[in-house]
Amino acid sequence: MKSLYDFIIKPLNERYDNEKKIGDKTLITNTKIEDYKSVSNTGVVVAVPIAYNVDIKVGDQVTIHHNVFRRFYDIRGIEKNSRSYFKDDLYFCNVEQIYLYKRDGEWKSFLDRCFVKPIESRSSLSIDKEEPHIGIIKYDNKSLNDLGITNGMLITFKPDSEFEFVIEGERLYCMKSNDIVIKHEYKGDEKEYNPSWAQSR
Numbered sequence: 329m330k331s332l333y334d335f336i337i338k339p340l341n342e343r344y345d346n347e348k349k350i351g352d353k354t355l356i357t358n359t360k361i362e363d364y365k366s367v368s369n370t371g372v373v374v375a376v377p378i379a380y381n382v383d384i385k386v387g388d389q390v391t392i393h394h395n396v397f398r399r400f401y402d403i404r405g406i407e408k409n410s411r412s413y414f415k416d417d418l419y420f421c422n423v424e425q426i427y428l429y430k431r432d433g434e435w436k437s438f439l440d441r442c443f444v445k446p447i448e449s450r451s452s453l454s455i456d457k458e459e460p461h462i463g464i465i466k467y468d469n470k471s472l473n474d475l476g477i478t479n480g481m482l483i484t485f486k487p488d489s490e491f492e493f494v495i496e497g498e499r500l501y502c503m504k505s506n507d508i509v510i511k512h513e514y515k516g517d518e519k520e521y522n523p524s525w526a527q528s529r
Contacts, residue, residue, distance in 0.1 A: 330375045334420040337371035339397055340389060367394040369493065373429075374418060384429045384438065391428035391493060391502075396421050427502050428467060428495070435467055435495065442508070443467040443493070443500040444485060461485055462512075463501060471505040484510035 329336065373388045384390065396412045396419050412419045427441045437443060444463035449456050465472070465481045477483065485508055490501035 330378050331420060333377050333379050334422055335373055335377060335384070335390075335426065336375040336414060336418055337373055337390060337392070337396070337421045338417045338419070339368055340370040340372055342368060367398045369394050369397075371396070371419070371421070377423065380423060382423070383436070384426065385431070389430040390421075390426050390438075391495065392421055393425040393427075396425060427493075437467040437469045440469060440471055440505045441502055442469050442472055442505060443495070443502055444483065444490070445498070445500055447482075461487055465508075466498075466500055469505060472508065475511075477508065477511055482512040483508050484512065 369392050371390050371392055373384055373386050373390055376382060376384060376386060395410055398410045399407055400410070402408055410419075412421060414420055423439070426438050428435055428443065429438055430436070443466045445466045446458040446463045449459050462482070462484050465477060465479050465483060468477060468479050472478070485501070485503055489503045489507035491503065493500050493502050
């Protein structure tokens, strides 16, 4: 079973990530299926597309767009699957909807995507807890490497280019390579910012 242009994936666990374990109790954090923040964005590759030669292999864990597993209500109020739904617990996933993949315990960015870790604000006059549009490269890619930008570097990114993800308890921003606009000298006193709510996911 293979698709011509799409990956076929299945959820890593459940298609919605809206339950938290507190002791021996389970807390449901959100009951709205249309809320994208509760949709799982982690899947496992079942088949790779025939038309492309890609680094991702069957069995790899992938971080994807939240709309793949998402359910919604149509104009009649009937609950439906997303257009990505294939059958059973399988979904089509476009190449552009995959941002990160994991193999042998190591995360790697896919295509021109990269992930940036926000840093704590150093301003005593601001109520914001993180520096706007500045972060540390967490997962780089080849196009950034060609420009001399690698993991651990301090960079500035374009406003409104970031897309929030929580990867193994760490809050990161996903963006494209051309959203990185400045490479800074890393002073070493910058502190990564990771809110407590992200660490519980």
